[in-house]
Amino acid sequence: MxxxxxxxxxxxxxxxxxxxxxxxxxxxxxxxxxxxxxxxxxxxxxxxxxxxxxxxxxxxxxxxxxxxxxxxxxQVKTEEALHFMRELIGQLANPERLLPGGYLYMSDILGNPQTMAKIGKLFATAYADKNVDVVMTVETKGIPLAYATAMFLNVPVVIVRRDNKVTEGSVVSINYVSGSSKRIQTMSLARRGLAEQSRVLIVDDFMKAGGTLRGMIDLLQEFRATVVGCGVLVETTADVSERLVDEYVSLAKLQDVDFKGKQIEIELGSFFEKRGE
Amino acid sequence: MxxxxxxxxxxxxxxxxxxxxxxxxxxxxxxxxxxxxxxxxxxxxxxxxxxxxxxxxxxxxxxxxxxxxxxxxxQVKTEEALHFMRELIGQLANPERLLPGGYLYMSDILGNPQTMAKIGKLFATAYADKNVDVVMTVETKGIPLAYATAMFLNVPVVIVRRDNKVTEGSVVSINYVSGSSKRIQTMSLARRGLAEQSRVLIVDDFMKAGGTLRGMIDLLQEFRATVVGCGVLVETTADVSERLVDEYVSLAKLQDVDFKGKQIEIELGSFFEKRGE
The missing domain is CATH 1.10.10.10 (Winged helix-like DNA-binding domain superfamily/Winged helix DNA-binding domain)
Structure with missing residues (x-):
């Protein structure tokens, strides 16, 4: 000593x-x-x-x-969160990010660990008092967000795979319909990957109709888990007729994408509504 | 002020x-x-x-x-690194982790952000003076290690995809032969995902013959990048006749896996040889 x-x-x-x-x-x-x-x-x-x-x-x-x-x-102060997200939205609004299908190129942003840490801290702020047991995401792009969030909440991460070729013993798989492409897809989680009755925070990078989130919520029923919330970095309302998930927190909202005019209309997400901006 | x-x-x-x-x-x-x-x-x-x-x-x-x-x-002191890795090796040696094909179940360990941070700090210690520009890995399991390492080196992460369905504009793909399964596989990276002539540190969770690492090294040639090193959490010498990668740092070495006897023989990796254990 x-x-x-x-x-x-x-x-x-x-x-x-x-x-x-x-x-x-x-x-x-x-x-x-x-x-x-x-x-x-x-x-x-x-x-x-x-x-x-x-x-x-x-x-x-x-x-x-x-x-x-x-x-x-x-805990991130609302003022600092606003400052950070306004800057990020400025980056996201660059028309060179436009990808086919109404997506945005975000790999550079998602590849920055400092940015991920700031976003993770925002989600950890939003769900600080929800007794989260585990943060869940589906491969691939949501993974750094999930880890950054879990780091600040001090809980483990569970990653859902997009195939059923997982060699991890007994696996629970579900088929789900992607809300935007209407195609049937598969997602899987090893039985030993998640304890029954866990309180789960779902995190992902992008939400269109919410089919992937819906799939994760359905998969979690097989583990008798409680979904305490869904946090997404960017939600888009463009070309979305029906939302498959009701309860979620978004940091940014893609309102409109004009391919021909190369215009991206993006604003603050629901995270800030609740904080009385 | x-x-x-x-x-x-x-x-x-x-x-x-x-x-x-x-x-x-x-x-x-x-x-x-x-x-x-x-x-x-x-x-x-x-x-x-x-x-x-x-x-x-x-x-x-x-x-x-x-x-x-x-x-x-x-920077992690060698003494602390030894203490941490001996504990981790104790966890890894649990025979319930044995998976078909000579792999180990590591999702629980890889799912712990605090553990990832400690491992990332070890890699960041090993490559602190190598002027790393970017940390690269291939999806999926190496991703948290790559982010943890990049966080401590304060550089971005680039994730190579295992398919060529990447919708990120112009993509560079290569076919490579997995050293252990001898199957032809594909990996891809968006052209705008990595600046030319970057100094790249490759990080992954598991190395058998090294086919995946070899694939990443070959892919990097297309970007005229310099590979400053490869860091792997666990390398295995079991069933490996020929190593496809020469220069790497491993934290743990799986020497022998006895399925019938349910025995795992695992010891400290090359990280510790260089530190004169």
Whole structure:
């Protein structure tokens, strides 16, 4: 046990809390680790708490009592979320992103880990108090969003495969109809991939009619899971006659795509409606 | 500009540096942001530097001069890497993980974002001074490893698809022979997915003969890229007569799989040889 000065303690506690979101750390653990009195640790924590709030890093929640401790809850301020998403929407509105079928080229954005972390933190903010057990997505493009979200919620990720060639023992497969292409597709999840009765947050990069999300929701019934929410980066209302999913949070909404005129009309998604923009 | 006390500065600088690895932050930026003298900022940084080194978070590199500043280089100590990988190998050696074809069930491990972050930090440690421009992997299972590595190196991720149905404009596809199954397979990358002459670090979860890695290396020639290295979580020497890739770093090595006896023999990979274990 090495006795640390307050300044060194602050640095170390900060990095520990950031690395362990949604995890209760007992004050005694810090006290023992640094050879400090619990009262000193409490003072340290109130300094960190204030700095986290001022800088928009998140909340520090203190739980009193014998089983108590401190927990870092990542949280993005609405103002910062707006600033970030307006910038992202500016990037997305570039007409060179237009792809056949009303999709947008987003691989560069989805390939940026820092951007993914910011989006993941937004979803983790939206679902912070929903007791999420696991974040689920379907391969391929939603995967980085799912991990970024799960990282901030401190829960595991489950990836649904788009085929049934999964060599992972007993597999649950369902056929579903893609809402936009009307084609029958398959998705699968290994039986041991998800515990029964889990509380699942579904995350994906793009939603048209919502057929893929609907498929995941149906698949989850086979695991007697509860869907606590669906978070999508971009939803599109273009060419969509009927939504197959009702409850979801989108960060951006593609209103209209004009191929000939090379125009993309995109605005803030439902995430911001709930926050009273 | 709000003047912050040292304690609040330390918390905020710590979280800023952790969130921006391999990024030069000018001291003047901190000084202006906190309304503090550059000499005070320098003192703060030496406190953070020492705490990061003692706790094994990484290095703080100070670059002197007008264009200077401070940079956080994530780095795992060999001792900590050994501790982490021995624990992971203990999990991997569970015979219930045995899958047909000499593979291991790893979805639970790959689904844990905290574990992915630790592995990504190991790869980022191994390739910290290689001037990596981009981390590349092939869908699906290597994706979380690629993002975790890229996060610590502060570079983007490029994901190679296993089909050529990619709707991302002009696509480069190659056929390759899977070293173990000897079947011809296809992998593709959008032309705009990777800038020419990039320095690429390839990351994947599992390597048998190395056919998939070989395919990625061949694909990269089409982009006139330089492969700075290949990092794999688990390599297996079982049933492999010829390695198709020479230069790689593995974290674990599957020596022998005995299906009948339900035995898995797994040990530390080449990452640790170079560190003189």
């Amino acid at each position: 090495k006795k640390l000065r307050r300044s060194a303690r602050l640095v170390d506690m900060t990095q520990h809390l950031l690395a362990h979101p949604h995890t209760l750390t007992p004050l005694t653990l810090f006290a023992e680790q640094y050879g400090a009195a619990k009262s000193s640790i409490s003072e340290d924590l109130s300094i960190i708490k204030e700095a986290f709030e001022v800088q928009g890093v998140g909340l520090l929640k203190t739980v009193a009592g014998a089983a108590g401790g401190v927990k870092y809850i990542p | 709000k003047k912050l006390r040292r304690s609040a500065r330390l918390v905020d600088m710590t979280q800023h540096l952790l969130a921006h690895p391999h990024t030069l932050t000018p001291l003047t930026l901190f000084a202006e942001q906190y309304g503090a003298a550059k000499s005070s900022i320098s003192e703060d940084l030496s406190i953070i530097k020492e705490a990061f080194e003692v706790q094994g978070v990484g290095l703080l590199k100070t670059v002197a001069g007008a264009a200077g500043g401070v940079k956080y280089i994530p």
